Amino acid sequence: MKPAAMTVAGVMSGTSADGVDVAIIRIEPSRGARPKLALVAHEGFPYPPVLRKAVLEAMNAARTSTAELAQLNWRLGLEYAHAVRKTVEKHKASVDLIGCHGQTLYHRATTAMYAGQRFACTWQAGEAAVIAQQLGVPVASNFRPADMVAGGQGAPLVPLLDYVMFANAKRGRVLQNIGGIANLTAIPAGAGAADAVAFDTGPGNMIIDALAVKLFDRNFDRNGAIAARGMVLADVVEAELRDPYFALKPPRTAGREQFGREFADRFLKACRRLSKRPEDALATATALTAESISRSYARFIRAKMQGGPIDYIVSGGGARNATLMAMLSSRLESLGCELATSEGFGMPAEAKEAAAFALLAWMTWHRLPGNVPAATGAKRAVVLGQVTYA
Template sequence: MIIAGVMSGTSADGVDVAVCRITAGPDAASPRVKLLRYSSFAYPKAVRAAVLGAMNAEDISTAELARLNWRLGEIYADAVSKACAAANVRGKSLSLVGCHGQTVYHQGIAAKYLGAEVRATWQVGEASVIAERLRVPVVSDFRPADLAAGGQGAPLVPMLDYVMFRSEKVSRILQNLGGIGNLTALPAGCSADGAMAFDTGPGNMVIDGCMERLYGKHFDRGGAVGRRGGVLTDVVQEVLRRPYFSAPPPKSCGREEFGSSFVDGFISRCRKVSTSDADVVATATALTAESVLLGYRSFVWAHVGQAAPLAKVEYVVAGGGAKNAALMDMLREGFGALGVKVRVMEDLGVPAQAKEGVAFALLAWLTWHRLPGNVVAATGATRPVILGKVTF
């Protein structure tokens, strides 16, 4: 099957489309995945503003959310059409679309609401619009089934990590640095039950938020600003004392923890120590690096060492953060001191920013074949479940 995986992450910078060929492997846990083409499309400025507004707003009208849902459906359909044309996939060659949608709210931990314990997640981008425009079935809304089964609905990428990147000889940690950072730890020779996965904390989200406020730019291109500034170590250590970072996996986070309000407070903390804008961005960059290193030292090191103590360990970075040279230098220095080699996803044959699109193509394939897509060791669900809803 040729499947287009569509991802728009918490950075809300645009739409990634991975056009893939997926075929059955020797068993249900081993489908063969080949990336045919990766394309990326920036959101129009007004759309990005509306998406960020929906994520961060305490008060937004139902009408605005409904309109945004339908507008994103059109944008996703257009992105898939262009990506398929670029991949020379035309006519009826496209079999299926797997669309994650745009997360506007995610609460993986149950909390009291109207007299009951409730978990909630909401991704927008109308699947019916995509199915009608492209005339192919669409699998969407992947997270709720895992939440309903007692999981946190995230992370979902570990299934792809296990299928494509597990090794008999090498222990691999697959770190994605999108808006939020998340990792999958695969000890050498592990089964899916042996994987560990969780959100490490902010990826690019806080860096991007500081760049927006201080420089009027969406992100720190190449880490240039972060490299100019000095890291305010006390601020980093103060943030890392927040309960999220010491909480054991499985765990997930999002803009609810590290979005607009957090960025405002973070800048205020930095301003008490330095008046330099570059120092703020450098400190945000260090926060991401140190949260990743803390997650590894606190939870992953023992897990990998106990499962495969003699195996070589590789730390493989994907997502937009892999393009931030300042961040990557911090990670290489920190992991080098631990004897761990840092690589980028391209070394394993997948472009750094294509990985999540490929993941949702795979999850759509699994759903279409009525196979579970969650890794219970990653999400904390009570059982493996089939993810998503199919729209014809």
């Protein structure tokens, strides 16, 4: 199928489980290797509290029911349809296609035995048929499995957008997303998509948010204001960075399986052994995110960037956390990086991941590979996802 210009709505709900981001993108084929992208509109919608509670309880749950999971799958489809409809109506837009990542409930990138067979697996909830029928627009969804069957980890999938939007002939660029999990894409100056390196650096907002709920009854630490009042417990940070995950070489992925509620509970206990001040625990969680990002860059990326100026471009909810950004700045600038947010490059911080799934949907629609094997570890490039027609 010859690629055609389309207006695509990308829908993303990440591991923070705080809500839904919608980005409407105009995508046009070009003579070069990269299509042209233009942001039309974007909006964010917090989950209703009762839905967020259901999502968090289902993630990596030790015990639940098929009825609960089936109902959550359909309820999320309704939520995604509502978010797209509201965005389209507000901006008087029209979309040809929707790309929906879904809500990850379980992701195991490594193989394990189950019922006599060894395999990796993933599950993103959010019924695509509900979205397609509610809006009368076809939906591309379920992007991760094809990469995993091809030997990849099913993540990260944002590197294609990072390359299309941000690759530069003269400047190396690192695209750092900080959602529930933090992930980066590194693109040396003049590099092609196959030269990009991408992986999850570790926890992003996940532990910060968990402690904000537990200690302050808030869904997140707005602007990092609470952490700014605390003292970083350096011994806790160093101890946690000895977790085997941080020594893994890319490609690697992480989720609530590694840094979910169990990790947060252990982390808080470690903090309380040194300080009873809740602000100190939140400051230490923020420092863990900053330190794991900067050490990931120093250990796995810095030598690949070929010297010269490096733009370190942050997106995701973490870009709004002033305390976290200050910690990152102090660490990364000493490594030769110039810290910025994606707004300065034409993409609002909250919109980038949603935009990525708009692009992936466009690729799927035209039967074009959407994964970057160098990032996911797949043996080959493959067409991602499946299309549900309206």
